Amino acid sequence: MAIYQAVAEWSTDLTFYAICTVFIAFIAYCLYVRHIHAKYDHIPGPPRDNFLLGHIPTLRKATTSDFVIHDRFLEWTEKYGPVYRLYGFHYVTIVVTCPETTKEILMSPKYTKDPLVYKRIFNLFGLRFLGNGLVTAMDHDVWYKQRRIMDPAFSSSYLRGLMDTFNERAECLMQHLEEIAEEGTIAKMHRLVNCVTLDVICKVAFGVDLDLLKNPDSPFPNAIELCLQGMLHYFRDPFFRLSPWNKKKVQEIQDAVKLLRTTGAKWINQRRKAVENGEDVPKDILTQILKTAEELKVDGEEDHELMLDNFVTFFIAGQETTANQLSFAVMELGRHPEILKRAKEEVDEVLGTRHDIQYEDLGKLTYLTQVLKETLRVYPTAPGTSRWLHEDMVISGFKIPAGCSVLFSSYITSRMEKFFKDPLTFDPERFNPNASKPYFCYYPFALGPRSCLGQTFSQMEAKVVLAKFLQRFDFSLVPGQSFDIKDTGTLRPRSGVLCTIKHCLKSTS
Template identity: 90%
Template sequence: MAICQTVSECTTYLTFCVTCAVFIAFVVYCLYVKHIHAKYDHIPGPPRDNFFLGHILTFRREMKSDRVMHDILLEWTEKYGPVYRINVFHYVSLVVCCPDTTKEILLSPKYSKDPLVYKHLFHLFGLRFLGNGLVTAMDHDVWYKQRRIMDPAFSSSYLRCLMDTFNERAECLMQHLEEIAEEGTIAKMHRLVNCVTLDVICKVAFGVDLDLLKHPDSPFPNAIELCLQGMLHYLSDPFFRFLPWNKKKVQEIQDAVKLLRTTGAKWINQRRKAVENGEDVPKDILTKILKTAEELEVDGEEDHELMLDNFVTFFIAGQETTANQLSFAIMELGRHPEILKKAKEEVDDVLGTRLDILYDDLGKLTYLTQVLKETLRIYPTAPGTSRWLHEDFVIGGLKIPAECSVIFSSYITSRMEKFFKDPLKFDPERFHPNASKPYFCYYPFALGPRSCLGQTFSQMEAKVVLAKFLQRFDFNLVPGQSFDIKDTGTLRPRSGVLCTIKHCAKSTS
């Protein structure tokens, strides 16, 4: 009896101690949040939804309403000015739309990527995802080591050699579209160009033929979409993983991550063995990466994981953004017959009836380049980036204390009247070689040393696909579809760009 009473008293005492500890921790955290508010509240910004949650509830409402998250940031920019704060728990981020600050921070290597965002993408719901790849690496030495390995695979001399693959895969799309035109069915252009860009990145990067137009049941497109959805939920809704009704979706996302990393490991190991055995291997990006890694004596376990990190990065980013850009470009050309007519005339002048597009042809397609640039102005498929302020800074006369993140959004600046007259008007003449352009307001591939490694690759591919499409087909957008944007982490057309197409009257040879 005495023993039971002693155990009961110990349990009661332990419960009391734990309760006191939790209470003290809660009070300390409250004081810390209040300290952070006091530290940054001289910076303008929207009222917080909640003392602890900050603006999380607003962001969750925006996601549920299917709006683009950057639209609320644009509204706040117009209301609170070119620099304002947003709060999430005890974290503070600044949204900055000052060209001078954009230039100073993004062009400098001393400002690392924001750990609050990019550390989260190391894992996705408990599984290693982008890890320390080129996009997410925050340590400069880790990033620079990888960049040295990747650079030869994206040199101008190597990119010239990719024209055959660009032509081949684009030609597969043209043949598929001819069948659709003959059948008189609806072309779902976003899905189709998505298949082509994924085919291209798998072929030129990893030497693998997926041929998704003939094998639409491939699990890879769905896996990529699930990963993108997961990124969006993971970054904007910290409660998503723990809500019971999201359990199935979280499991699907985890399975998608496993598929991509398992596939990457398989393809990389197969290629490494082939190289070791002296077999003939494709002179693709993977071979170049393995060769450069060998020259740099990069062969540790973590180096292998980094290769997988970059495999997933290329697999997703190497096709998703280009496909979205092409889809938006086709959508806007369909909405503006006069622009479409001018683009088609240029393609006809440069290519005539010749089907094979040469590298030298790309530089002659100047108006098509303007169309693609204007597409990225209104629809930057990767709309923003962020950096970490590790020291005090002054922006627009406001002193910014260190230890906060700074968000830069090309989506916001590209849609501001301050920088672009009538910003929602699709006007490729903004990018005429002789047109005046505002600086550091348009950066769809980011700026500075951490800008997108594959931007030249992406725009070459986009130009080949779009030029072939305009050369071979006339098209009309299906009436009644939405021209809204769907935010899946990247931006894509909500309706998928549904078109009726027919073969051009002129013959090709």
């Protein structure tokens, strides 16, 4: 009996000590948070929602509602100026819209990507996701080695050779739209262009034909959608995974990550065998991924995972932003008949009735280029990027202590009257070759050494698809639909851009 009593007393003591330890740790952490915040409280910014959580409740609310968080950032910029601070626990983010600082930081390789942001998408709910791929690599030397190896797959000579694929996949969309026009049904443009851009990246990057317009049951579009949802929750809601109500959604996201990485492993192994058998293989992204391992002269488990990191990176990034840009462009053209008329006239002048678009044609479609650039100004599909401040810095007169993230948002600066007159007005003339150019406040593909490798690829593809569409079809937006933005991490049209379409009244060849 005495033994049981001793054990009970001992257990009680352990519980008491554990509670005391947790309480002391909590108090210590609160003091640490207060210390960190005190270093940055001289910088203007919105009041915290909560002492410990900082501004996380605002981010969580935006994630679960129809509100676009970037609009709140824009409001805060207009209220607090070109530099302000946000808190989340002990983590500090400085939002900057000053062009000079944007240039200084983004154009320099010494400012690394924010490790607390990009390390979060190394894994996604416990599964390796983007890992150490080209977008997420923190170390400049590691990134540079990968970028140098990938460059040939995006050289101008190689991109010229992709015109046949761009034409081919865009023609598949035109044929599908012809059926919709004949049937008199509604064209859901975002879904359709999403199929095309995913088809293109799979064909030119990995040598695989998905033909999603004919195979709508493919699991890949939904897998990408789930991964984007997962990243959004991962960034803005640290408590998402802890909720039992989200268990099913977390599992779906994990299954999506597994599907993409399993598919990547399968396609990489098929290409590796083709190379070993001496078969001719294209100089595409998949070949460059294999070349990475060959040049580094390593083939361990981590190197295999790195190849999959880059596969998933290009699989998602290679289609998502282009599809969103095309959808927004169609939406704005439908809302502005005078701009649509001018764009169609240019397409007719350059192409006539010729369906095959040549590389040389792209440079002649100057107004269409302006339309696409203006689309990315109003709707930057990847709205921002961040860098880590590893040394003290003065920004707009404020001393910013080292050890924080600096957020740059093309969405914010592109919608500021300070930089663009009547910023919410869709006006392609802003990008007329003779117009004055914005100074480090328009960067939909980021800036400097870590700018998007695929931006030329993306804009070539967008121009081919949009030119063919305007050449062949007249369209109007279905009345009553929303023109709002849906924030999925990337930005897309909430309505999906619903159109009624019909054949243009002119001869075709």
